[in-house]
Amino acid sequence: MQALKTSKMSEWPKRNKGRVCKDRVVSGDDASETTYQNEDSMGSGREGRQATLVAAAQMTSTLDKYHNMAICDRMARRAAHRGALMLFLPECCDFIGSSAAESSFHAEDLDGELMKAFSKIARETGLWLSLGGIHERGPNWKIDKRYYNSHVILNSDGQLVSVYRKLHLFDADLPGGESLRESEFTLPGKSITDPVSTPLGKVGLAVCYDLRFPHLSWKLREMGAEILTFPAAFSTTTGPAHWEVLLRARAIETQCWVVGAAQIGRHNPCRASYGDALIADPWGRVIARCGDGDDICIAELRPETLHRVRRGMLVLQHQRKDIDS
């Protein structure tokens, strides 16, 4: 595993009293100034502040559940050692199969061995865990072999506190000829899950391709989310073009932190993922990013950052609900 990276604190627009300039309110001593200043360098210090460190993981899952679990375990211990309160693991942190039949065979119920092992990691490290996407047996699994792509939240006692089942399934024909048909083997979820209260704030749950549906993110914001999560196994075709842009766009428009844990590299001869696990702040800045291979990155989420962005631009209130169709 690579050395862990801790983000530098997010820079933030210089905090000045607003003053009225004709009919505009201008922030800053110079109206044309677009200086950004790191709040840490403003001597604010961290005394009296509760550290709220979050960790996002990047890994290369294979079919070997035990090997994948060992990677997750190592990353959790590193994250806990660095003082993180919660670790976000990517989609398919349980395993990645090379066929629907293989994935179905390895799918488990939420009270299976896999969940017991993740629960033990949460308990032993004292971390909250986001299991970004695991293969959960559907209600008729014995007959139809179908499973959900489920995002599970465990608290630091190892208890399951929330489950979201991926709503948007990735059926796509990609440039270069690759075709993916997630709906052929995965059952779609039926509902949005209420944001979960965690020590970091309220976490809104999504999975991978859900990132492309802004109304889901917006709905989660309206439901109280402060942190949006898009655990992913993004394709190597769409990743370079869309991954960071979409994550930052969701952060900016919802004024939430966005955590993008990610699969990276080659999982088997027919499947590879893009990677670039990152964390963006509510201003849309990337405040932490993983390196190559199995890695974690850590960022501090300071409530005042979110409050300042939301106070400055009242996008929730400015919606034109009166003309929405």
Ligand SMILES: O=C(O)CNC(=O)[C@H](CS)NC(=O)CCC(=O)C(=O)O
């Ligand atoms: O296959 C599994 O076991 C789990 N499912 C996935 O990894 C899914 C479906 S193949 N991947 C995505 O949603 C990638 C989306 C993407 O790459 C994009 O939106 O561009």
